[in-house]
Amino acid sequence: MRQARPYSAMFAGGVSARTGPHALPLARIKKIMKRSAGDSSVVDGGGGGGGGARMISGEAPVVFSKACELFIAELTRRAWAATLEGKRRTVHKEDVAAAVQNTDLFDFLVDVVTADLGDDHTDYK
Amino acid sequence: MAEAEVEELPKAIVRRLVKEKLAQVAAGGAEVIVNKDAMSAFAESARIFIHYLSATANDMCKESKRQTINADDVLKALDEMEFPEFVEPLNTSLQEFRNKNAARRSETTQKKAEKRRKIDKESLPQEQNDAADHGKTDED
Numbered sequence: 435m436r437q438a439r440p441y442s443a444m445f446a447g448g449v450s451a452r453t454g455p456h457a458l459p460l461a462r463i464k465k466i467m468k469r470s471a472g473d474s475s476v477v478d479g480g481g482g483g484g485g486g487a488r489m490i491s492g493e494a495p496v497v498f499s500k501a502c503e504l505f506i507a508e509l510t511r512r513a514w515a516a517t518l519e520g521k522r523r524t525v526h527k528e529d530v531a532a533a534v535q536n537t538d539l540f541d542f543l544v545d546v547v548t549a550d551l552g553d554d555h556t557d558y559k
Numbered sequence: 560m561a562e563a564e565v566e567e568l569p570k571a572i573v574r575r576l577v578k579e580k581l582a583q584v585a586a587g588g589a590e591v592i593v594n595k596d597a598m599s600a601f602a603e604s605a606r607i608f609i610h611y612l613s614a615t616a617n618d619m620c621k622e623s624k625r626q627t628i629n630a631d632d633v634l635k636a637l638d639e640m641e642f643p644e645f646v647e648p649l650n651t652s653l654q655e656f657r658n659k660n661a662a663r664r665s666e667t668t669q670k671k672a673e674k675r676r677k678i679d680k681e682s683l684p685q686e687q688n689d690a691a692d693h694g695k696t697d698e699d
Contacts, residue, residue: 462568463609466609466610467616467617491627491628491629491630493653494628494632494633496630496653497633497653498612498613500648500649500652501612501637501649502568502605502609504648505605505645506577506580509604510580510601511584514584524591524594525591525593526594526596526597527594527597527599527600529597538641539641539642540604542607543607543608546603546604546607547600547603547604
């Protein structure tokens with residue numbers, strides 16, 4: 435029988451075997467990227483490269499997946515620093531919010547975590 | 560309606576990544592607890608990052624008048640979003656990925672060659688059978 439290839443599941447959906455259990459699902463990433471392309475096309479009024487069926491090369495989701503891992507690691511590290519400043523060993527939502535507010539890089543997240551803090555009910559839209 | 564289909568990362572994967580990072584940075588090796596609200600905040604932040612990166616990569620692709628989003632578009636998007644420190648480890652990962660892919664293609668080519676040889680071998684016995692059948696017909 436044919437030997438199982440390490441990447442055989444990559445483009446058939448499911449989790450890539452490349453980096454073990456931590457890899458993010460590439461099929462879902464592709465779906466997100468295509469939706470984003472579709473949204474942009476709608477904004478553009480459908481002219482030129484209209485339509486959401488934009489092509490994505492095989493390597494882009496891999497880079498994308500790794501970028502997401504790095505982002506989560508960076509946010510975690512900064513949240514942990516905030517936890518230590520509070521003399522605690524349990525990470526609270528406030529620590530994530532503090533990490534976001536203390537880092538210009540994470541400006542695009544301010545609305546999310548701030549809204550969470552102001553409301554007991556997490557109502558994600 | 561499209562908003563109802565908001566894509567989420569699997570929470571188990573986000574949790575695993577957060578726990579792994581905390582294990583690295585927490586001194587003393589003690590277990591670090593992350594309460595439920597904080598874990599939700601991590602997952603939500605990751606989701607926003609994904610959409611932000613996705614939209615920016617798409618913009619990069621359009622600026623170049625291309626129809627296919629490729630790895631370079633994602634890397635340029637990270638620069639645009641002011642995450643340049645991510646680019647170097649990503650280039651490393653991409654190179655590893657390409658190397659493994661090249662190895663896989665080589666293996667595939669080798670298997671195809673073996674298959675071709677196998678087919679060639681199988682054709683010989685068939686010819687012999689044909690010759691035998693032909694002889695039998697002559698006798699009749």
